[in-house]
Amino acid sequence: MLFEYAVEPQAIGSSWQNFRYLIEKFGFDRGRLISQFPKAWFKEVYTASAAMKPVERKRLEEILNQAKHSKVIRSGRPYDPGLGNWLQNAISQNAVTPFHAIIAEENPTALAEVLLVNDVDEMNPLMLSAHTWEVGRVGATLAQAMAPLLKSAKRVLFVDRYFDISKGPYKETLKACLDTLNAAGINGIRCEIHFCDHDKRPSPDFVEKEAHKWLHGILPAGMSIALFSWKERVGGADFHARYLLTDVGGINVEAGFSAEGAHQTVQFALLTADLAQSRLTALDRTSTVYELVGPVLEIRSDGSVVRV
Numbered sequence: 001m002l003f004e005y006a007v008e009p010q011a012i013g014s015s016w017q018n019f020r021y022l023i024e025k026f027g028f029d030r031g032r033l034i035s036q037f038p039k040a041w042f043k044e045v046y047t048a049s050a051a052m053k054p055v056e057r058k059r060l061e062e063i064l065n066q067a068k069h070s071k072v073i074r075s076g077r078p079y080d081p082g083l084g085n086w087l088q089n090a091i092s093q094n095a096v097t098p099f100h101a102i103i104a105e106e107n108p109t110a111l112a113e114v115l116l117v118n119d120v121d122e123m124n125p126l127m128l129s130a131h132t133w134e135v136g137r138v139g140a141t142l143a144q145a146m147a148p149l150l151k152s153a154k155r156v157l158f159v160d161r162y163f164d165i166s167k168g169p170y171k172e173t174l175k176a177c178l179d180t181l182n183a184a185g186i187n188g189i190r191c192e193i194h195f196c197d198h199d200k201r202p203s204p205d206f207v208e209k210e211a212h213k214w215l216h217g218i219l220p221a222g223m224s225i226a227l228f229s230w231k232e233r234v235g236g237a238d239f240h241a242r243y244l245l246t247d248v249g250g251i252n253v254e255a256g257f258s259a260e261g262a263h264q265t266v267q268f269a270l271l272t273a274d275l276a277q278s279r280l281t282a283l284d285r286t287s288t289v290y291e292l293v294g295p296v297l298e299i300r301s302d303g304s305v306v307r308v
Helices: 009-013 016-023 041-048 054-070 086-096 139-150 168-184 204-214 273-282
Strands: 003-007 032-036 072-074 101-104 114-116 132-137 155-159 190-196 224-232 243-246 250-253 261-270 290-292 297-300 305-307
Touching (some): 003 009, 009 016, 009 041, 009 101, 032 041, 041 054, 132 139, 139 168, 139 243, 139 250, 139 261, 155 168, 168 190, 204 297, 243 273, 250 273
Parallel strands (some): 003 032, 003 101, 032 072, 101 114, 155 190, 190 224
Antiparallel strands (some): 155 243, 224 290, 243 250, 250 261, 297 305
16 A cells, blocks of 8 residues: 655654665555655755765765655645644644654654654554555545555556546546546646557547547546557567556556446555556557557547647
């Protein structure tokens, strides 16, 4: 699962040992993500590292820059210096929307949700994160489970051989995911649907004519989505597994994105960073893993459809 942790800047940045030990525990592939709390979290970690050796501090800066894309998610939580220090703010925010845990240097009131740096361990109950889990097949539930990835990505691919934008169950999930993306307020995000061609698929000409009806009310203003139709090559890789792929990580969506109702579940599984990247590469339009069929169609929120 994807859990959000509040990590005290002073706690992670006070020593090279602490930083190395803690930062490696996080990532989309590990199921644990650091909340950018407060907004100046990166700056505060760097400030806390002032006593490190120059070579250590330089390395810390490099790792922090990488962590912006793979380990840290935007919080959007308010931070009020008037409430007190970082821990007091984290505890206050935890009461509003809980973190999975708060990692800090001290825990003066012995709160169960606060984990001291020295107690951070892969087997600590607060650090356990299942890499596979079941999700109800309801659009909003599926989108919520994928939300940390969606809110952090600049490129999003829905990969499902049967994905059909004319069908209600797929549109339900798509709308919930696009609403999540829209709420994140990321500029220039690229959304794509990758599916498999078959005899019953409508022609590109028909899709161009009807897409504005199918996606009316689905695409947020200013957003577009590109459709990629693929065919398996003779003797090549099959196009079976379903994924949510992004530039920051990926999830295997076992039974696909169709919202069949709360009485059914679909298994999610986190992808390793290498596997997520290899799946992205396989779906590049210049890839030779599969054969791209027909034009790529981009559907825009104003109802227009263009070949790209």
